[in-house]
Amino acid sequence: MLELSHLDLIALLWFFLCWVGYNYFSRYRAKKFGRLQNMLQYYIEEWAAVLHKRDVRIVDTSVVANMERNASFLASSCLLIIAGLLTVMGSTDRAVNLIAELPYVADISRQAWELKLLILGVIFVYAFFTFTWCMRQYGFASVLIGSAPLYNDKDITEQERAMHRDTLSRVVGLAVYSFNLGLRSYYFSLALLVWFIHPIAFVGATAWVVAVLYRREFQSKTLKALVAGRTEK
Numbered sequence: 001m002l003e004l005s006h007l008d009l010i011a012l013l014w015f016f017l018c019w020v021g022y023n024y025f026s027r028y029r030a031k032k033f034g035r036l037q038n039m040l041q042y043y044i045e046e047w048a049a050v051l052h053k054r055d056v057r058i059v060d061t062s063v064v065a066n067m068e069r070n071a072s073f074l075a076s077s078c079l080l081i082i083a084g085l086l087t088v089m090g091s092t093d094r095a096v097n098l099i100a101e102l103p104y105v106a107d108i109s110r111q112a113w114e115l116k117l118l119i120l121g122v123i124f125v126y127a128f129f130t131f132t133w134c135m136r137q138y139g140f141a142s143v144l145i146g147s148a149p150l151y152n153d154k155d156i157t158e159q160e161r162a163m164h165r166d167t168l169s170r171v172v173g174l175a176v177y178s179f180n181l182g183l184r185s186y187y188f189s190l191a192l193l194v195w196f197i198h199p200i201a202f203v204g205a206t207a208w209v210v211a212v213l214y215r216r217e218f219q220s221k222t223l224k225a226l227v228a229g230r231t232e233k
Contacts, residue, residue: 010199018207034223041169048168051148052149052164067175068138085121138175
């Protein structure tokens with residue numbers, strides 16, 4: 001860390017404060033205002049209720065498989081990005097010389113360059129574990145769909161059906177939450193790329209990412225459409 005300037009350290013601290021702080025802010029604000037994931041959770045609960053009204057669950061398994069496929073793609077992308085970062089670390093001198101020739105780029109030492117790459121790699125390692133956990137949760141949801149009681153099964157009480165619906169909707173909701181955390185890692189990693197240019201630009205890029213996340217979670221047209229679909233029922 002001694003290889004980083006004071007401005008770099010401040011920018012890095014701002015980056016992690018924004019990342020962690022936004023996660024807490026998003027959960028706190030969701031208690032009072034509509035949030036994209038909360039509205040989606042409402043439709044997940046409706047889906048779980050409809051699932052219990054049909055005996056053929058091919059559509060339901062296809063829905064879960066499709067969502068799991070998205071998480072699998074991003075998890076695989078994390079491995080490719082990590083491999084690329086390791087390759088870049090092997091040619092540090094060449095990369096530093098190339099960056100130094102660009103205009104408006106702050107001076108950077110070899111150690112600082114490698115440290116920034118290491119931090120970027122840690123972010124994608126975190127994203128990989130988050131997406132793989134998301135995949136596992138979708139796998140659990142598939143098992144729950146397979147164990148769902150049949151619609152015409154008279155031996156199953158309404159309380160047991162309600163417990164199964166609640167468990168299924170919560171597991172799928174947790175999988176969606178894990179997917180969101182992994183996706184945020186991608187967003188913030190793009191801001192961290194600006195750090196290689198200049199720490200002040202890094203601060204601005206981090207703030208911009210937070211603004212984009214806030215707008216999409218709390219002000220997006222998709223959220224308004226989901227809210228409208230709920231109020232019309």
